[in-house]
Amino acid sequence: MGAQPTVSDVAGVAGVSRQTVSNVLNSPEVVRPETRERVEAAILSLGYRPHASARRLRTQKSSTIGIRLDPLTRDGISGSVLDRFLHALTEQADALGLRVLLFTARDPEDEIEQFRRLSDAADVDAFVLTSTFHGDPRTEWLIAHGQSFVTFGRPWGIDDMTDPEHLWVDVDGRSGLRAATEHLLDAGHRRIGFLGWPAGSGTGDDRRAGWLEAMRAAAAVADEDLGGLEEAAEDGVTPGADAMRRLDARLGGEVDAVVCVSDSLALGALTATGGRIPVIGYDDTPVASSLGISSVAQPLDEVAAGVLELLTGEHGGRVRPGSDVADARHRLVVPRLVVRDGATLIPPR
Structure with missing residues (x-):
């Protein structure tokens, strides 16, 4: 059996962008009729089937959010930040009747394969990404495949403060x-x-x-x-x-x-x-x-709350160009300085 056609395949046949295909699937009212008909014809000719998992969150039927469990750091210090975020996200998601599914991945490419596996099996309805970086391929894949997602961290390397293609929460x-x-x-x-x-x-x-x-x-x-x-x-x-x-x-x-x-x-x-x-x-x-x-x-509790707001609120984890959703697409949380005294316990080497 050959590989299943993707959003990119449909876009190529229809001569449009992947975002246009996503709009036809999720917000057809914002696409011109002639363009929509061309995309729909390409979908039929290729036998493309959109993933059901990406729709459930938008129709208030979702129950599961996927997030990668980061590997342990050698010094065991910096990794505690994402551990605390994960705890806050799981606790707040539970209060909303949502579940969090953890998975592991060796690197961004492996994480994309996990996205593919989990979305194909309809195991999750949306993803939360952490540890974003310049040229992050994970967000491009999720956008291209019509997945709902929010990142903890800005999409570095582009116009990240006003990027129209995905939703993010970050600490300033x-x-x-x-x-x-x-x-x-x-x-x-x-x-x-x-x-x-x-x-x-x-x-x-x-x-x-x-x-x-x-x-x-x-x-x-x-x-x-x-x-x-x-x-x-x-x-x-x-x-x-x-x-x-x-x-x-x-x-x-x-x-x-x-x-x-x-x-x-x-x-x-x-x-x-x-x-x-x-x-x-x-x-x-x-x-x-x-x-x-x-x-x-x-303030990781605020970060987790912002992520869930963007996943379950008006946006439903997706940006729809041309929509009248007034809610901001991003949350930039202000940290606080904690001043302590007495850090003199370790002698110099």
Whole structure:
């Protein structure tokens, strides 16, 4: 038996975009009659059958949401954020009479295969995606195949604030790191370093922008010297400690404080300095709380609520071009800074 025809096959035969095919299937009233007839003829000629699972959510018959269970991280710190989000999502979904189905995947391509398997079997009615990144192929596949979905994280790399093709909820990392940096500036610190991830990470770049904005607004150091105050590292405690040592060595130890893109890097910075300078992390993980590290807290209950609103509300997990739905397509949640004292428990190596 040959492969089942896809939305892309129908679009090719009809000479239209995949979004137009999706509109014909889900919101035919927004498509011109002659275009709709051409698409419908292509559907008949190919024998294309739209997935029932993508429709149930829109018709208030859904009961199951699929989400990937992320692999364990080596340091066991950063992964706790998605674990807490998953807990909040499951708890709130249950209150709405919905179930959450967990699945695993090795990489984005494997996750797409899981989408295909679960949607073909009608096991789920919608998907929630996490850990979005530049050029994410998962969202393209879901849009092309008419699936309902919401992402926790913006579709980085495109006009993500007004993207018309999918729905997302995110935490405003820029405002979080800006608040952390402003707190240190208000305390009298000027040479505030930044430990971030390598360039190209949408989330990391967004958080870095908050540090830059605060430093430039305060004119704490000359603009041309800001680059010397930052260091990049892969996420983890050991890379964070190594990055902090590089930063210290380059600046001769003249760093007043440091803000970090994650609690893992913050713990590394604390390890390298022994609490000699203030360190602020991001994510407010249990590790940060137990060690007294200041951190930016993501309001994950609000994120989960926003995801479910977009899945079960007027949008039903899908954007319909030309519709009169007034509800915003996105939710940008503001984090909060948690200030703690006493993170001096780890001696420098």
